[in-house]
Amino acid sequence: MDDLNQNPKLGAADRPNSYIGRSVPRERAKKLLEGKGKYVDDILLPRMAHLSYVRSPFAHAKIKSINIENAKKYPGVLNVFTIDDIEKVCTPWQGVLGHLGEMRSPTQYPLAKDIVRWQGEPVAVVVANKRAVAEDASELVEIDYEDLDAQLDMETAMDKSTKVIHDDLENNLFWTRTVNQGNVSEAFKQSHIVEEVTLDFARHTGVTLETRAIVADWDSSEEKMTVYHNGQAPHMMQSIIAKHLNLSEGLVRIISCDVGGSFGIKVHVYPDEMVTVAVSKLLKRPVKFVADRLESYSTDIHSRCHKILGKIGVDDKGKILAFEIDDLSGIGPFSVYPRTSAIETNQVLNLSAASYVVPNYKAKGTVVFQNKTPMCQYRAVGHPIAVAITEALVDKAANALDMDRYEFRKINLIPDNSYPTKTPSGVPLEDLSHEACIEKLKKMMNISELEKYKKESLANGKYKGFSIINMVEVTNPSPAFYGVGGAPISSQDGASIRLEGSGAVHISTSITEQGQGTEAVMQQIAADQLGVKIDTVRVTHGDTDATPYGGGTWASRGAGIGGEAVLKASRKLKENILNIAAVIMQSEVNNLDVQNDQVIRKDGGEVISLKDLAQIVYYRGHELPPGTNAELIATASFSIEGIPFVFTNSAMGCLVDVDVDTGLTKIEKFWAVEDCGTQINPKLVEEQIRGGVVQGIGGALYEECIYDEMGNLTNGNMADYLVPMAYEMPDIIVDHVTTNSGRSILGAKGAGEAGTGGAPGAIMNAINDALIPLNTQVTSQPITPEKVLKALGKI
């Protein structure tokens, strides 16, 4: 079919059903708002039992004995299991991949075997007729522990005197990597100035408002395992559950209904979830596990936990000559299965200095084990660290040269006309727009006014600072992310679309929905490409029995990869519809189009509704000439080829007030200019940016998993672990530059993580800008009032 003729320009809102590029309200929004969403904890099945886990109170201890007899006798208890029972039906796993050099993580069992290695590790599981009963009986499980030294501090993890967590490893090293481009030491020698800084990033976690939840339902008559799981990657879970429970993969069905936030927390394999599936198999009945909030804090993956040393060398004109980082990260006692806990550090190495032309680049990453909650990928994986170290050094260099920070960036940013190119670390980049974004940001922020405001405030004893930062975001990953290393994670996604007898259009997609608006976006693409009203289109997702195979929703890939599959499938279906219509309407195909649920003649005249067309095909096929290709269903797939990732770029800035008496930071304004290529629904893109920025602000100012010297998580509850609340948050002004990705027809890149990746650097630089008159700076996130006061020498 002639593309130019039949497929209108994307994003041109100049015709009926041109939904791509319009902020259409999400159809499902009202149902969610009214509490009609269906979350895993809402599921009730006949004979369903409830689980409660007995978890380790120690960070590191030997299990001497477990006595479950009293718990088993408790009224309402169905059974109590330890690893001895579970390992008969569920095999252990190892969180290593093959594509990033040697990873050394030992076998992890679904319940602790012999030794517990973090406070919160599941040791036994109680199954009862009610959750409350299971919790009561959990207290009757008697476990005798012998306390072992806990290895908590990542900085001493590799010391000879430090306890090695895993006996079969010679030290606490999980993974290390170095990148070396050019000649950094020579370039530092030639630099006019060299600046250094060391930044610390505390551990924090995702705090999805809906906790992790799973219902497993083993049907022994069909030998089929149905799992309701509030996850992000149903086909990955299908493969992993089948593998470790020795089930036929085709007989494992994963259903992900509404999910109450995920942010990467719900894309990993958790021991307690695997045990839940195993218990269903053992008891041949449905079982439910819903983490309570205390369990969430000690068992949901944590993230960040980095100490990074950075160094920049610049010539006398302000051109960056060299950039070097040395990053250390602590990941808990195991690398998390199956994505591994190396990826955050790998991203730090790949993405530091990634917005700038840097001829000489060196990076080293070291990842070590600790007796703390396992650490893995959470929203914006590695980006907050890479952006913060880069932008801190850029500001330091600009200030040392007494150059305007914007001008300094302008001469060092990768020019918009230089793509394709590579990051300083060697990762391919294309279709980016740093210069256009920073120009737009500068205008939005009105920098000269901000400078004036700063000066006037200072004269009144108020310390204001602002920042401008640049960044790239990894989106739409290719197989290079996980699949190449051996993980059962699809980089391809599929869409199937059909016209039904009622005239309704039905899409099924392997992309899942956790609140981003997946359904709306897929509806928009299909309605736009087919030429139907948006309420004609229904979407099915999150069910391995009902959707094409695919990766799911993570790494900002849903719209760009899954959306392209929907676009391609919609175009195929439209082609079929027009060919059938040409027969029915006795017309040339090129004279026909679909608009508003009807096939129209471009030169006017008789039309046929899609409903009538479908009913001829389905109910009265004899009216069509024999041999007519009357397929009203089409399927397509898409994955990124030729490059590892489709990068996006953003420029962000913020204005802060630092109260030098209390140490409190108030964010007065936050600006973001984002280039995610084609925006299918601009409102939803902006809300991804805003929500992302606020999670980034959480990491920058408030959030930290605080451990005591014994390895106890001391603030693992919502009252003591601070997350951003409405009052402290600023309005966030968002604008866009649009550079389509050349890797797809749709041209969409991802938008889910840039805010979280950029905000911590933007906040830190703004605070340090405010502190310049006081000759001090902060280098440790979260930047609490205490740390500000310490930097000021007040405490």
Add this chain to the structure above:
Amino acid sequence: MSNLNKTTISMIINNENYDDITVETRQHLGDFLRDLGFKGTHLGCEQGACGACNVLVDGESVRSCLMLAVQANGKKITTVEGLNSSEMEIVKDCFVKNNAMQCGFCSSGMLMTTYEIVKSNRKYSREEIREMISGNYCRCTGYQAIVDAVEDSLNKINVGV
């Protein structure tokens, strides 16, 4: 440890009588309502921090995880399923228009707080709205869309005019 004392209670939920229901004395109101099928009441923390489980008890918003079901004996409860006044329909439309929810898990609690803001029958600045919804966690939106939605609602309902 187990306390299986049971108590028989009655209450009105969303204008319907629920009489002589026997509950464990220790059960909190949130679990009680969810067991009855009012699944719109979401439990986010069960320690009174997040506000997702807010319901109205005799017209005032209350953390249903911090109140025992037996304490609600004889009271009038409104869950999100019962927030159907014409004013609340306007509020819901404003939330949808502004995309003031992503995953929807905080929304029922957020609507309870908005109900109280609307009921107070006056206008508020954005900063005041931010302060008033600061008892409700939202992890998805970053709050701005919710502030927009509440502001829009107050304008549409013409409170305080």
